[in-house]
Structure formats: structure tokens, C-alpha cells
Amino acid sequence: MIELISQAVLGLLSIYVLFKFIQSIQLVPTQRAYVVERLGNYHKTLGPGFHALVPFFDKVQYKQDLREETIEVEPQECFTRDNVKVEVDGVIYLAVIDPVNASYGITNYRFAAVQLAQTTTRSIIGKMDLDDTFEDRAIINKEVVNVLSEMEKAWGIRVLRYEIKNIYTPKTIQNAMERQMTAERNRRATIAKSEGIMQSTINDAEGEKEEIINKSEGEMQRQINEAEGVAEEIESIAEATAVSIEEIAEALSHDKGKEAMQMRLAEQYISQLSKLASDKNDVIIPKDVTNYDAIMSGLSLDKISIVPVESDLKKGT
Structure with missing residues (x-):
């Protein structure tokens, strides 16, 4: 009986010693730290990895997680x-x-x-x-x-x-803050609306001003263009008149030039008489029909500047 008890105690002691040996083996995970005490005093800190401690003397007292x-x-x-x-x-x-x-x-x-x-x-x-x-x-x-x-x-x-x-x-403070925020939003909305109206008025005024300026500039440019057109027309007429005078002067300088010009003037004189009587029942004749040479001599180039046409015309029925 005593032997059986002693064998049982010995077996328990063996199991306990084996447990302590197994417990002395420590596998520390990553981002962990084990604080080891030896006989109640701090001994060392175990980092990640495999560690073997001294059984019955060393003990892991604290396990710290190093992660955030x-x-x-x-x-x-x-x-x-x-x-x-x-x-x-x-x-x-x-x-x-x-x-x-x-x-x-x-x-x-x-x-x-x-x-x-x-x-x-x-x-x-x-x-x-x-x-x-x-x-x-x-x-x-x-x-x-x-x-x-x-x-x-x-x-x-x-x-x-x-x-x-x-x-x-508190609820009362929340209600007061909500009322304050509502009043502030209404104030900002009113200010924004007034600023929008003011900006719209400014934009309208600017638009009207630009329109007036554009119209005045357009009118000014139109008048300038018309004036330039009239000036160019006058210049063209003057140039054409000068050219025609030069051509007439050149023609008169040739032989028979004066006779041709006098014949041309006679034709125009007769043409004007025909125009005056074309739309009426009146008959227009010169003062002295029998003196044709005197009439033609009055149309000569030497006297053309002083011969009044109307004084040589007489209306009759």
C-alpha cells in the first residue's frame, strides 16, 4: 500500500516537473513582449521567437502587446x-x-x-x-x-x-442653437438676395451704358463713313471734271476744234428748246428767226460765257 502511494506521488511529481519544463519553453509572437521574473525579481524581456527558461526559477509575469x-x-x-x-x-x-x-x-x-x-x-x-x-x-x-x-x-x-x-x-441648448442657426441662415439668405439684386441692377446699368456707347459709336462711324463717301464723290467728280476740261482744251487746240465745239453747242441749244416745249402746247422761237447767223454767232466760244439763254427765248401761242 505504501509502495503504491509512493509510486503515485512520484508519478505526480514527474508530471509536475515535466509540466514545468514544458512551461519554461516560450514562443513569443511578433509585436509581443514577455517580462520574465526570476525568484520574484525582474530578469529580462523576451522578444519575438523561441525562448527556454529555467524551470522553477523563471516565470513570465507580464505579457505586453506592442501594437497600437x-x-x-x-x-x-x-x-x-x-x-x-x-x-x-x-x-x-x-x-x-x-x-x-x-x-x-x-x-x-x-x-x-x-x-x-x-x-x-x-x-x-x-x-x-x-x-x-x-x-x-x-x-x-x-x-x-x-x-x-x-x-x-x-x-x-x-x-x-x-x-x-x-x-x-441639453435639449434646451440644442433648440436655442437651432433657432440661432435658422436666424443666421435667414440673415445670410437676405444678404445674398440683396447682393444679387444690387449686382443685377449694376449689370443692367452697365448693359444700358454699353448699348448707348455702342449706338453713339455706330452713329459716329456712320457719319464719318457718309462724310468720307461725299468727300470721295466730290473728289471723283472734280477729277472727272478736270480730266474732261483737259480733254476739251486739248480738242480745241487742234484744227477745226472750235467749229466742232460750236456745232456741239448749237445742238445742245436746240435740244434745250425742244425739252422746254415737249410737254406743253407752247411753241418757243427765238426773237429773230430770220437772223440765224446772229443766233449761231452768239453760241460761239468767244461769247458763250455771257450769252443768257432765257433772254433769247420767247414764249408764244
Whole structure:
């Protein structure tokens, strides 16, 4: 009986020793750190990989995750500088950078970080008005990160960022803010409408002014064009007259030129007499029909400038 008991105890001891040997083998994953104590004192920190410890002497006391982790900050009541109660919650993003200090520097760095973030948030919001808390969230986030960063070395952590999730206000404050926003939108709409009307009036006036200017410039250009056309016409007539006079002068300088010109003048004289009597029953004859040579001599080139045609005409029935 005693032998059976001793064999059972020996078997249990063997199993326990085997368990301890197996337990002394540690496989540390990536981005993990195991803190090992030997006989109750800190001995070393195990990094990723395979490790064999001394059974009964070494013990993995803490296992730290080195990855970035997210910690929720529960909603808390805060009072702004203008005595408005709000509830604020947020999120902390941090990571362990020193496994030893994270294990021995503080009992629970997560709980401590949340508490410090809440107290810092209450302190900052207490210095701000309600409207500023909505507009200056980045300032609040930055201040919380700065305060938590002061404890990085002691706690073995690094606070990467802090973000405010929500800022809750009482229902009465929300209604007042909605009325204020509605009034502000109406004010902006009224200003925008008046500015639109003013701009439309300015545009109409500018359009009318441009139209008047264009009409005046068009009228001025038309008058200029007409004047230039008249001037060109006069110039052309003058040039044509000068050319015809030169041709007449040249023709008169030749032999029989004067006789031809005198015959031409006689033809025109008779033609004019025919025109005067063409549309009437009147008969127009010269003063002295029998003296044809005198009439023709009056149409000579030497006297053509002083012979009045109407004085040589007589109307009769």
C-alpha cells in the first residue's frame, strides 16, 4: 500500500516537473513582449521567437502587446466657461514602447490614460465657451495628447492621438442653437438676395451704358463713313471734271476744234428748246428767226460765257 502511494506521488511529481519544463519553453509572437521574473525579481524581456527558461526559477509575469490599441473614453459631464453642461466622450490611440515600465511603472496604464484624458478634457472645456468647444476640437485633442505625452516615459507608453467623438448638449441648448442657426441662415439668405439684386441692377446699368456707347459709336462711324463717301464723290467728280476740261482744251487746240465745239453747242441749244416745249402746247422761237447767223454767232466760244439763254427765248401761242 505504501509502495503504491509512493509510486503515485512520484508519478505526480514527474508530471509536475515535466509540466514545468514544458512551461519554461516560450514562443513569443511578433509585436509581443514577455517580462520574465526570476525568484520574484525582474530578469529580462523576451522578444519575438523561441525562448527556454529555467524551470522553477523563471516565470513570465507580464505579457505586453506592442501594437497600437484603441481605448474608449466614456462620456463625462463637463461645464463650459458660460456654465453650459455638456457630455464629452472620445478615443485614445496609444502603444506600449517600454514593456518594463508599462508593467512596473503603473498598475494599469489603460485605466490611467483614460482618467488623465477625462480630467484634462474637463479642464480645457472649462476654459472655453460652448461655441468654441464645437469649433476648436483640434485644440482640445492636442492639449490632451500633450498632457498624456508627459507620462510616456514613466508609464512606458506613447499616446499617438486623441479624438473627441461627440459633444452632447441639453435639449434646451440644442433648440436655442437651432433657432440661432435658422436666424443666421435667414440673415445670410437676405444678404445674398440683396447682393444679387444690387449686382443685377449694376449689370443692367452697365448693359444700358454699353448699348448707348455702342449706338453713339455706330452713329459716329456712320457719319464719318457718309462724310468720307461725299468727300470721295466730290473728289471723283472734280477729277472727272478736270480730266474732261483737259480733254476739251486739248480738242480745241487742234484744227477745226472750235467749229466742232460750236456745232456741239448749237445742238445742245436746240435740244434745250425742244425739252422746254415737249410737254406743253407752247411753241418757243427765238426773237429773230430770220437772223440765224446772229443766233449761231452768239453760241460761239468767244461769247458763250455771257450769252443768257432765257433772254433769247420767247414764249408764244
